Amino acid sequence: MVIKRREFLQVGSLATASFMVPKFLKAFEGKALVPPGNKVVVILQLSGGNDGLNTVIPVRNDIYYKARPRLGILRDKALSITDEAGLHPALTSFREAFDDGSLGILNNVGYPNPDRSHFRSMDIWHTASQSNDYWNTGWLGRYLDAQCNGCDKPTQALEIDDVLSLALKGENVKGLALKDPQRLYGTSNEKFFREISKQHTASREEQPVDYLYKTMSETLSSADYIFKQSRLHPTTGEYPKTDLGNSLKTISSLVYSEINTKVYYVSLGSFDTHINQGQQQERLFKEMNDAVGAFVKDLKKNNRFNDVLLFTFSEFGRRVSQNASNGTDHGTANNMFFLSGGLKQKGILNNMPDLADLDEGDLKYKIDFKNVYSTVLKNWLGADDQKILGKKYDKLNFV
Amino acid sequence: MLSNQIKNQHLMWRAGFGPAADQLDQLKNTTPNQLYQALQKESGKKPAYMDVADNYLKGLYMGAEEIGRQGKKKELDAEERKMIRNKQRDGIKNLNLLWLSQMVESKAQLREKMAFFWHGHFASRNINIFFQQQLLDIIRVNALGSFKDLLHDVSKSAAILNFLNASQNKKDHPNENFAREVMELFTMGRGNYTETDIKEAARAFTGWSANIKGEFIFRRFQHDDGAKTVLGNTGKFEGEDILNLLLEEKQTAIFITQKIYKFFVNETIDKQKVEWLANRFYKNDYHIEKLMDDIFTADWFYDEKNIGMKIKSPIELLAGMQRMLPMKLDNEESLLLMQRILGQLLFYPPNVAGWPGGKTWIDSSSLMMRMRIPQLINDNDELNVRPKIDDDQMGGRTDDEDMTANVDKKKRGYGKVGKPINADVNWEVYTKNFESVPRENLLAALQSHLLQVKANYKGDIIKNSADNSGRENFIKSATIQIMSTPEYQLC
Numbered sequence: 001m002v003i004k005r006r007e008f009l010q011v012g013s014l015a016t017a018s019f020m021v022p023k024f025l026k027a028f029e030g031k032a033l034v035p036p037g038n039k040v041v042v043i044l045q046l047s048g049g050n051d052g053l054n055t056v057i058p059v060r061n062d063i064y065y066k067a068r069p070r071l072g073i074l075r076d077k078a079l080s081i082t083d084e085a086g087l088h089p090a091l092t093s094f095r096e097a098f099d100d101g102s103l104g105i106l107n108n109v110g111y112p113n114p115d116r117s118h119f120r121s122m123d124i125w126h127t128a129s130q131s132n133d134y135w136n137t138g139w140l141g142r143y144l145d146a147q148c149n150g151c152d153k154p155t156q157a158l159e160i161d162d163v164l165s166l167a168l169k170g171e172n173v174k175g176l177a178l179k180d181p182q183r184l185y186g187t188s189n190e191k192f193f194r195e196i197s198k199q200h201t202a203s204r205e206e207q208p209v210d211y212l213y214k215t216m217s218e219t220l221s222s223a224d225y226i227f228k229q230s231r232l233h234p235t236t237g238e239y240p241k242t243d244l245g246n247s248l249k250t251i252s253s254l255v256y257s258e259i260n261t262k263v264y265y266v267s268l269g270s271f272d273t274h275i276n277q278g279q280q281q282e283r284l285f286k287e288m289n290d291a292v293g294a295f296v297k298d299l300k301k302n303n304r305f306n307d308v309l310l311f312t313f314s315e316f317g318r319r320v321s322q323n324a325s326n327g328t329d330h331g332t333a334n335n336m337f338f339l340s341g342g343l344k345q346k347g348i349l350n351n352m353p354d355l356a357d358l359d360e361g362d363l364k365y366k367i368d369f370k371n372v373y374s375t376v377l378k379n380w381l382g383a384d385d386q387k388i389l390g391k392k393y394d395k396l397n398f399v
Numbered sequence: 400m401l402s403n404q405i406k407n408q409h410l411m412w413r414a415g416f417g418p419a420a421d422q423l424d425q426l427k428n429t430t431p432n433q434l435y436q437a438l439q440k441e442s443g444k445k446p447a448y449m450d451v452a453d454n455y456l457k458g459l460y461m462g463a464e465e466i467g468r469q470g471k472k473k474e475l476d477a478e479e480r481k482m483i484r485n486k487q488r489d490g491i492k493n494l495n496l497l498w499l500s501q502m503v504e505s506k507a508q509l510r511e512k513m514a515f516f517w518h519g520h521f522a523s524r525n526i527n528i529f530f531q532q533q534l535l536d537i538i539r540v541n542a543l544g545s546f547k548d549l550l551h552d553v554s555k556s557a558a559i560l561n562f563l564n565a566s567q568n569k570k571d572h573p574n575e576n577f578a579r580e581v582m583e584l585f586t587m588g589r590g591n592y593t594e595t596d597i598k599e600a601a602r603a604f605t606g607w608s609a610n611i612k613g614e615f616i617f618r619r620f621q622h623d624d625g626a627k628t629v630l631g632n633t634g635k636f637e638g639e640d641i642l643n644l645l646l647e648e649k650q651t652a653i654f655i656t657q658k659i660y661k662f663f664v665n666e667t668i669d670k671q672k673v674e675w676l677a678n679r680f681y682k683n684d685y686h687i688e689k690l691m692d693d694i695f696t697a698d699w700f701y702d703e704k705n706i707g708m709k710i711k712s713p714i715e716l717l718a719g720m721q722r723m724l725p726m727k728l729d730n731e732e733s734l735l736l737m738q739r740i741l742g743q744l745l746f747y748p749p750n751v752a753g754w755p756g757g758k759t760w761i762d763s764s765s766l767m768m769r770m771r772i773p774q775l776i777n778d779n780d781e782l783n784v785r786p787k788i789d790d791d792q793m794g795g796r797t798d799d800e801d802m803t804a805n806v807d808k809k810k811r812g813y814g815k816v817g818k819p820i821n822a823d824v825n826w827e828v829y830t831k832n833f834e835s836v837p838r839e840n841l842l843a844a845l846q847s848h849l850l851q852v853k854a855n856y857k858g859d860i861i862k863n864s865a866d867n868s869g870r871e872n873f874i875k876s877a878t879i880q881i882m883s884t885p886e887y888q889l890c
Contacts, residue, residue, distance in 0.1 A: 199856040212885035
């Protein structure tokens with residue numbers, strides 16, 4: 001590959017700066033630049049339990065309309081994608097993606113013994129544990145552990161947020177959360193922190209204090225690295241001025257910089273629509289649709305859409321029947337979107353939910369989300385999924 | 400040889416929420432044993448019930464019976480239900496702040512610290528303020544008493560029964576959740592019983608429930624009164640019998656002692672010490688205070704390898720800071736916001752296993768946030784960091800004044816983002832401890848009270864970035880700087 005002069009200098013100066021960080025830190029070497037074709041995954045968490053049945057609407061299903069006399073989305077309102085399914089009217093960009101073969105929809109994703117509390121179910125999705133296990137590490141954190149053994153580069157997984165999710169916390173390595181590269185750079189560039197960080201010269205990292213210094217100095221050097229990378233090829237794409245729009249804009253600029261990041265994590269919410277679901281879901285979907293639409297357009301223009309996989313998930317779906325407040329209560333299985341120019345399987349990937357076969361009013365899951373994780377880890381990121389998930393899961397075919 | 404001062408500070412951090420500004424003198428002039436006895440004495444009294452519940456809610460919940468008797472069960476409309484939910488949420492916020500203020504101010508440090516441990520051990524989430532108040536009272540009252548009583552009372556509390564789906568545990572449809580967690584998390588720990596033990600124990604707990612007022616209810620007709628076999632014992636066991644069987648297992652004493660050792664002494668377990676402690680705990684009939692005596696009066700507790708080895712939990716950090724720098728906060732909600740951002744909001748444990756603690760507190764963002772807090776408090780800056788959405792707290796609604804989750808994110812959730820902290824620090828109580836310290840020794844004196852580990856950084860960094868325009872200003876600014884170091888995260 002041809003390295004531009006500016007990038008070469010960038011890498012060079014970072015390598016020099018690394019002499020100032022403690023010994024146990026193997027700072028950024030030439031490895032920081034990743035060859036094109038570098039696969040990246042963007043995870044979009046729909047917090048609060050998105051209503052999947054009003055996302056991918058079973059437009060030919062009488063049970064659906066009977067269970068949702070007021071909330072059901074009529075067939076002629078939905079964006080038709082197949083004979084039996086339509087998308088929520090706000091999801092125009094997703095329909096476009098469906099039409100050009102870059103959208104996959106997986107129905108009935110869940111897990112055995114579903115939990116209907118937000119935090120517990122989100123915990124299960126984040127850790128990829130069984131529902132009666134309590135794990136303290138996230139699946140992407142363990143990906144970092146496996147991937148990054150000894151490399152001390154938390155920039156391999158970034159969350160665009162102020163607070164880091166459990167999903168990105170590994171045993172030894174944790175991802176990094178940032179709202180925007182410049183702000184992170186600003187905070188961590190305070191002289192006092194810089195100076196303190198330089199002081200520590202522990203050779204071992206067995207003591208808690210070493211762990212703290214290690215985290216601190218990783219944060220500071222990552223902040224530099226991310227900030228500098230983010231300014232290499234800032235995107236020129238137009239993004240909506242929403243939170244998600246800004247986040248995806250940050251992500252695309254980082255993707256173009258060939259930073260070593262493999263995983264980006266971002267959340268949108270709250271989809272906890274117990275009351276007046278229609279309005280709330282539509283507003284959030286509009287934010288999602290416009291931001292994701294801009295992101296896809298931007299990636300295509302820069303020829304990177306084939307290397308980026310964006311997928312959505314929510315901690316659970318909602319009950320089939322609407323409640324008395326024009327909302328829906330917590331449910332179980334749900335659908336997931338996969339967006340990429342590099343999908344091997346497109347369109348609706350499996351059967352629509354069977355509304356005649358429910359478990360006390362809730363959908364039965366047909367696909368364990370851990371099969372999705374293992375597919376993404378192995379087929380997309382080339383990682384050791386079995387080691388990360390602690391168990392062998394069959395792969396799906398979408399990538 | 401470690402000084403009494405450092406040992407006493409160690410004791411204050413572990414058996415309480417850190418040394419307080421007005422006791423620094425005492426910490427130099429007493430032995431750890433004397434200090435522990437004083438702590439014990441202060442914690443001897445039965446604590447007062449913490450009641451923050453709104454009168455409207457009290458009328459509604461506690462008067463539920465009367466309404467029922469009058470035969471007109473009140474139908475609540477959507478507006479009222481929303482108001483109730485908000486009042487419940489406010490109640491839990493107020494309970495949080497009230498308990499946190501006790502951790503800071505109460506003389507009964509040992510009791511509050513012990514209760515804080517049990518709060519994580521018997522973890523539950525409930526939006527019902529009465530259930531929360533009741534459970535908190537149970538653990539505060541029994542914090543240093545008998546673990547047997549504590550286990551029985553907690554297991555019959557509405558908060559735990561409700562949280563662990565006990566009311567769905569019926570003769571014909573047993574729900575194993577409660578029985579499983581009692582064994583796995585409350586008593587023996589994983590790997591010491593079989594799935595059959597859980598199934599059989601769940602049968603014994605059928606019929607256990609609580610009413611809306613939080614009282615324990617035994618629903619006889621949902622109870623399975625047949626014979627059960629649990630841990631090799633067969634009989635027509637009731638729920639209480641199962642708890643007693645679990646207490647008879649020495650493994651329960653071992654499991655609890657291990658957890659206490661990790662929490663109060665060192666994350667790394669010393670097998671021999673734990674075995675010795677657990678034996679005595681079991682022999683002493685699960686007397687918690689005696690176990691704590693064994694720990695806090697042991698020489699090894701004050702070994703260098705146990706001092707400064709624990710990463711403070713967010714609550715310990717926040718309470719500890721306020722004990723050292725007594726302050727009045729205009730915007731108390733910022734304390735809730737900090738708890739959320741740092742990952743430990745009282746009454747909202749991450750799951751039924753409680754907060755995992757240790758290194759899990761620390762990632763890039765949480766560490767940088769921790770180190771910025773002293774500065775934010777000192778400058779009365781805005782907390783411009785936004786915590787994550789938690790729908791168990793906020794229910795996804797957008798129309799309440801402080802949970803407009805999507806419309807105006809500045810106002811979202813617990814504590815308002817973007818509002819200044821407005822702390823009024825009473826520096827005098829603190830600075831007067833250093834009146835007689837010569838200027839050249841000031842930094843060392845400050846560090847000796849603020850840090851439990853040796854500083855890795857050079858003192859010059861503090862000196863250079865501190866305000867050198869006078870003695871007072873130096874003490875204040877150097878203190879803020881020292882609190883902004885990695886070392887201060889440890890106790």
